[in-house]
Amino acid sequence: MSRAFLIVMDGVGIGGAPDAAQFFNDRLPDTGANTLAHVARGRPLHLPVLDGLGLGAALHLASGADAPGLGALPQGLWGAATEISPGKDTPSGHWEMAGVPVPWDWTCFPDTHPCLPPAVTARIRELAGTAGILGDCHASGTQIIADLGADHLRTGWPICYSSADSVVQIAAHEGAFGLDRLIDLCRDLAPMLHAMRVGRVIARPFIGEAGGFRRTANRRDFAIAPPGRTLLDIAHQAGRVTHAIGKIGDIFSHRGITHLHKGEGDAALADHLIRLGAQAEPGSLTFANFVEFDAVYGHRRDIPGFAAHLEWFDAVAGRFLATLSPGDLAIFTADHGNDPGWPGTDHTRERVPVLGHGLGARAVGQVGFSDIGASILDHLGLPAPDHGASFL
Ligand SMILES: O=P(O)(O)O[C@H]1O[C@H](CO)[C@@H](O)[C@H]1O
Ligand SMILES: [Mn+2]
Numbered sequence: 001m002s003r004a005f006l007i008v009m010d011g012v013g014i015g016g017a018p019d020a021a022q023f024f025n026d027r028l029p030d031t032g033a034n035t036l037a038h039v040a041r042g043r044p045l046h047l048p049v050l051d052g053l054g055l056g057a058a059l060h061l062a063s064g065a066d067a068p069g070l071g072a073l074p075q076g077l078w079g080a081a082t083e084i085s086p087g088k089d090t091p092s093g094h095w096e097m098a099g100v101p102v103p104w105d106w107t108c109f110p111d112t113h114p115c116l117p118p119a120v121t122a123r124i125r126e127l128a129g130t131a132g133i134l135g136d137c138h139a140s141g142t143q144i145i146a147d148l149g150a151d152h153l154r155t156g157w158p159i160c161y162s163s164a165d166s167v168v169q170i171a172a173h174e175g176a177f178g179l180d181r182l183i184d185l186c187r188d189l190a191p192m193l194h195a196m197r198v199g200r201v202i203a204r205p206f207i208g209e210a211g212g213f214r215r216t217a218n219r220r221d222f223a224i225a226p227p228g229r230t231l232l233d234i235a236h237q238a239g240r241v242t243h244a245i246g247k248i249g250d251i252f253s254h255r256g257i258t259h260l261h262k263g264e265g266d267a268a269l270a271d272h273l274i275r276l277g278a279q280a281e282p283g284s285l286t287f288a289n290f291v292e293f294d295a296v297y298g299h300r301r302d303i304p305g306f307a308a309h310l311e312w313f314d315a316v317a318g319r320f321l322a323t324l325s326p327g328d329l330a331i332f333t334a335d336h337g338n339d340p341g342w343p344g345t346d347h348t349r350e351r352v353p354v355l356g357h358g359l360g361a362r363a364v365g366q367v368g369f370s371d372i373g374a375s376i377l378d379h380l381g382l383p384a385p386d387h388g389a390s391f392l
């Protein structure tokens, strides 16, 4: 029985979103944002596996852009996907590709100081047992711990911040504040925020001392549950084994997942993917998220780092594809853009690549995010989702 692998390169957009003008970074519209094209502007990219499937062709299709080093004749299934959900964040992108476009407008917080409603700050103070909170603004997570980490150690107050996404993030020192206490705080705060249609409460633990604070891998996301049947739900309910690699579990509120495979960083996740390429059960679905493009390079606006990570991932993709059997389908895609050449530190509204291995050379053109999940289910011989149409 054939297997399917859906692999998300988090934040690897290819420009061209028709509604980019409605999304913002530093109050500037995302019109013209193009993660892949702007990463390639730094230096030519060497991505023989992904470009061999059709990455350069997908970039051109999505946005009309060409990138130095890319543009081989596609040997795989290739196209570009456009999102309709009214959010450029991780849950919106993943849910929609899994067959559940977001049916509501997310609640986001204004880029003001304070940015959180008084009822939310009161609840955080109550749960944390502190007289106040720090931050209460939009921020980059690494910058705000550098700015407020020493105040946090002095006062014991949690550092609370948001972004252009529908998130409340709470940073606290693992030792001084306590990791379990931070995670309990975020878990207990989440129901109030979910009721307000805020997508996630994220615990952002850090360690170290003033001048050298560092975030750890103990981040935890408490996300609102997807409002419909996802690809994972459908496969799981049909009795198929589903493997979730990386933060897929958190993104889908741990629904429809047989086995969760986590690790510290993309290298550990790559080991899981390559092992599952060889070992995943007949008829199974493996859904993976590689977060470092986004968290380590995109949000930090690190173009050389992003380029190097793409090249590292391309080699991983080659090793992974070599483990697959005839009849397997692997699709590489992304959930949104995160253009490191763009102002601000937030995600960018972009189209994403759709690159498939296992069905030969095939142009699928412009598709919707939901068509990705519909195609995976079609390949697995499972019922169609409520949204999307198979492009197979
Ligand atoms: O700057 P850091 O803390 O990495 O936060 C980023 O990560 C959040 C969740 O992916 C985004 O909303 C953005 O704010
Ligand atoms: Mn993401």
Ligand SMILES: [Mn+2]
Pocket (backbone or CB within 6 Å): 090, 294, 295, 299, 347
């Ligand atoms: Mn992100």
